[in-house]
Amino acid sequence: MFFDVKTLALANLALQMLLVIMVSSASYLAKKRDLKRHCAFIRVLVIVQIIAIAVVMLPSMLGYIENPPGFNTEMLIHHTFGLAVIALWLYINLSFGKAWMPHNLRTVMRLAFVLWILAFLLGLHMYALIYL
Numbered sequence: 001m002f003f004d005v006k007t008l009a010l011a012n013l014a015l016q017m018l019l020v021i022m023v024s025s026a027s028y029l030a031k032k033r034d035l036k037r038h039c040a041f042i043r044v045l046v047i048v049q050i051i052a053i054a055v056v057m058l059p060s061m062l063g064y065i066e067n068p069p070g071f072n073t074e075m076l077i078h079h080t081f082g083l084a085v086i087a088l089w090l091y092i093n094l095s096f097g098k099a100w101m102p103h104n105l106r107t108v109m110r111l112a113f114v115l116w117i118l119a120f121l122l123g124l125h126m127y128a129l130i131y132l
Protein backbone atom coordinates (compact mmCIF):
# COMPACT_ATOMS: atom_id res chain seq x y z
CA MET A 1 0.00 0.00 0.00
CA PHE A 2 1.15 3.56 -0.72
CA PHE A 3 0.57 4.76 2.87
CA ASP A 4 1.42 2.71 5.95
CA VAL A 5 -1.12 2.67 8.79
CA LYS A 6 0.76 5.22 10.88
CA THR A 7 0.99 7.77 8.04
CA LEU A 8 -2.70 7.30 7.30
CA ALA A 9 -3.57 7.87 10.98
CA LEU A 10 -1.43 11.03 11.04
CA ALA A 11 -3.04 12.33 7.84
CA ASN A 12 -6.47 11.65 9.33
CA LEU A 13 -5.48 13.44 12.54
CA ALA A 14 -4.40 16.50 10.53
CA LEU A 15 -7.70 16.41 8.62
CA GLN A 16 -9.66 16.13 11.89
CA MET A 17 -7.84 19.17 13.32
CA LEU A 18 -8.68 21.12 10.17
CA LEU A 19 -12.34 20.06 10.36
CA VAL A 20 -12.61 21.16 14.01
CA ILE A 21 -11.17 24.58 13.12
CA MET A 22 -13.55 24.85 10.16
CA VAL A 23 -16.66 23.73 12.06
CA SER A 24 -15.79 26.32 14.73
CA SER A 25 -15.54 28.99 12.03
CA ALA A 26 -18.84 27.80 10.54
CA SER A 27 -20.50 28.06 13.96
CA TYR A 28 -19.09 31.56 14.32
CA LEU A 29 -20.77 32.41 10.98
CA ALA A 30 -24.10 31.31 12.52
CA LYS A 31 -23.47 33.56 15.52
CA LYS A 32 -22.85 36.41 13.05
CA ARG A 33 -26.21 35.48 11.42
CA ASP A 34 -24.56 34.52 8.12
CA LEU A 35 -26.79 31.46 8.07
CA LYS A 36 -26.65 30.68 4.36
CA ARG A 37 -22.87 30.29 4.41
CA HIS A 38 -23.00 28.48 7.77
CA CYS A 39 -25.40 25.91 6.36
CA ALA A 40 -23.51 25.38 3.06
CA PHE A 41 -20.15 25.21 4.87
CA ILE A 42 -21.30 22.59 7.40
CA ARG A 43 -22.97 20.46 4.73
CA VAL A 44 -19.61 20.15 2.95
CA LEU A 45 -17.61 19.58 6.16
CA VAL A 46 -19.80 16.68 7.26
CA ILE A 47 -19.63 15.06 3.81
CA VAL A 48 -15.81 15.21 4.06
CA GLN A 49 -16.11 13.70 7.56
CA ILE A 50 -18.33 10.86 6.32
CA ILE A 51 -15.69 10.03 3.69
CA ALA A 52 -12.92 10.07 6.35
CA ILE A 53 -15.00 7.75 8.55
CA ALA A 54 -15.66 5.32 5.70
CA VAL A 55 -12.11 5.30 4.33
CA VAL A 56 -9.95 5.54 7.47
CA MET A 57 -11.74 5.27 10.80
CA LEU A 58 -14.20 2.46 10.08
CA PRO A 59 -11.54 0.03 8.75
CA SER A 60 -9.32 0.97 11.71
CA MET A 61 -12.19 0.33 14.14
CA LEU A 62 -12.91 -3.08 12.59
CA GLY A 63 -9.25 -3.98 13.17
CA TYR A 64 -9.47 -2.93 16.83
CA ILE A 65 -12.63 -4.98 17.35
CA GLU A 66 -10.62 -8.06 16.32
CA ASN A 67 -7.56 -7.01 18.35
CA PRO A 68 -8.83 -4.89 21.28
CA PRO A 69 -6.26 -2.20 22.17
CA GLY A 70 -7.26 -2.06 25.87
CA PHE A 71 -9.22 1.18 25.92
CA ASN A 72 -12.48 -0.15 24.57
CA THR A 73 -14.78 2.11 26.60
CA GLU A 74 -13.04 5.24 25.36
CA MET A 75 -13.21 3.94 21.79
CA LEU A 76 -16.91 3.12 22.15
CA ILE A 77 -17.70 6.62 23.47
CA HIS A 78 -15.63 8.17 20.66
CA HIS A 79 -17.56 6.20 18.01
CA THR A 80 -20.93 6.90 19.62
CA PHE A 81 -20.31 10.66 19.77
CA GLY A 82 -18.90 10.72 16.21
CA LEU A 83 -21.85 8.81 14.76
CA ALA A 84 -24.30 10.92 16.82
CA VAL A 85 -22.91 14.05 15.08
CA ILE A 86 -23.66 12.47 11.68
CA ALA A 87 -27.16 11.41 12.83
CA LEU A 88 -27.89 14.92 14.16
CA TRP A 89 -26.59 16.45 10.92
CA LEU A 90 -28.99 14.23 8.94
CA TYR A 91 -31.85 15.24 11.25
CA ILE A 92 -31.00 18.96 10.93
CA ASN A 93 -30.82 18.70 7.13
CA LEU A 94 -34.02 16.69 6.77
CA SER A 95 -36.07 18.84 9.14
CA PHE A 96 -34.73 22.24 8.05
CA GLY A 97 -37.49 24.40 6.61
CA LYS A 98 -40.13 21.67 7.00
CA ALA A 99 -43.35 21.98 8.98
CA TRP A 100 -42.01 19.46 11.49
CA MET A 101 -38.76 21.37 12.06
CA PRO A 102 -38.28 21.55 15.84
CA HIS A 103 -38.28 24.99 17.44
CA ASN A 104 -35.09 24.19 19.28
CA LEU A 105 -32.98 23.33 16.21
CA ARG A 106 -30.36 25.75 17.53
CA THR A 107 -29.99 23.60 20.65
CA VAL A 108 -29.70 20.47 18.49
CA MET A 109 -26.86 22.16 16.57
CA ARG A 110 -25.11 23.27 19.76
CA LEU A 111 -25.32 19.67 20.95
CA ALA A 112 -23.87 18.44 17.62
CA PHE A 113 -21.03 20.94 17.98
CA VAL A 114 -20.20 19.88 21.55
CA LEU A 115 -20.31 16.18 20.60
CA TRP A 116 -18.02 16.85 17.63
CA ILE A 117 -15.43 18.54 19.89
CA LEU A 118 -15.65 15.76 22.52
CA ALA A 119 -15.29 13.02 19.86
CA PHE A 120 -12.26 14.87 18.51
CA LEU A 121 -10.60 15.17 21.95
CA LEU A 122 -11.16 11.46 22.63
CA GLY A 123 -9.74 10.64 19.18
CA LEU A 124 -6.69 12.78 19.92
CA HIS A 125 -6.14 10.92 23.18
CA MET A 126 -6.56 7.54 21.46
CA TYR A 127 -4.05 8.56 18.80
CA ALA A 128 -1.55 9.45 21.55
CA LEU A 129 -2.13 6.10 23.27
CA ILE A 130 -1.61 4.13 20.05
CA TYR A 131 1.20 6.00 18.31
CA LEU A 132 3.15 8.17 20.82
Ligand code: HEM
Pocket (backbone or CB within 6 Å): 023, 027, 030, 031, 035, 038, 039, 040, 042, 043, 046, 085, 088, 089, 092, 093, 096, 105, 106, 109, 110, 112, 113, 116
Ligand atom coordinates in the same frame (compact mmCIF):
# COMPACT_ATOMS: atom_id res chain seq x y z
C1 HEM B 1 -23.21 19.11 12.57
C2 HEM B 1 -23.90 20.07 12.01
C3 HEM B 1 -24.10 21.47 12.55
C4 HEM B 1 -23.51 22.12 13.62
C5 HEM B 1 -22.44 21.59 14.57
C6 HEM B 1 -24.11 23.44 13.70
C7 HEM B 1 -23.80 24.39 14.66
C8 HEM B 1 -24.51 25.57 14.86
C9 HEM B 1 -24.27 26.52 15.91
C10 HEM B 1 -23.18 26.38 16.97
C11 HEM B 1 -25.19 27.51 15.77
C12 HEM B 1 -25.24 28.80 16.59
C13 HEM B 1 -26.26 28.75 17.67
C14 HEM B 1 -26.09 30.02 18.48
O1 HEM B 1 -26.51 31.08 18.00
O2 HEM B 1 -25.51 29.91 19.54
C15 HEM B 1 -26.02 27.20 14.62
C16 HEM B 1 -27.10 27.97 14.16
C17 HEM B 1 -27.78 27.75 12.97
N1 HEM B 1 -27.52 26.76 12.03
FE1 HEM B 1 -26.24 25.21 12.33
N2 HEM B 1 -25.00 23.59 12.68
C18 HEM B 1 -25.02 22.43 11.94
C19 HEM B 1 -25.74 22.15 10.79
C20 HEM B 1 -26.55 23.07 10.14
C21 HEM B 1 -27.18 22.85 8.85
C22 HEM B 1 -26.98 21.60 7.99
C23 HEM B 1 -27.93 23.95 8.59
C24 HEM B 1 -28.80 24.23 7.39
C25 HEM B 1 -29.68 23.35 6.97
C26 HEM B 1 -27.79 24.87 9.70
C27 HEM B 1 -28.43 26.09 9.82
C28 HEM B 1 -28.39 26.89 10.97
C29 HEM B 1 -29.29 28.01 11.24
C30 HEM B 1 -30.42 28.49 10.34
C31 HEM B 1 -28.91 28.53 12.51
C32 HEM B 1 -29.57 29.67 13.28
C33 HEM B 1 -30.60 29.03 14.19
C34 HEM B 1 -31.29 30.04 15.07
O3 HEM B 1 -30.70 31.06 15.38
O4 HEM B 1 -32.42 29.76 15.49
N3 HEM B 1 -26.91 24.31 10.61
N4 HEM B 1 -25.57 26.01 14.07
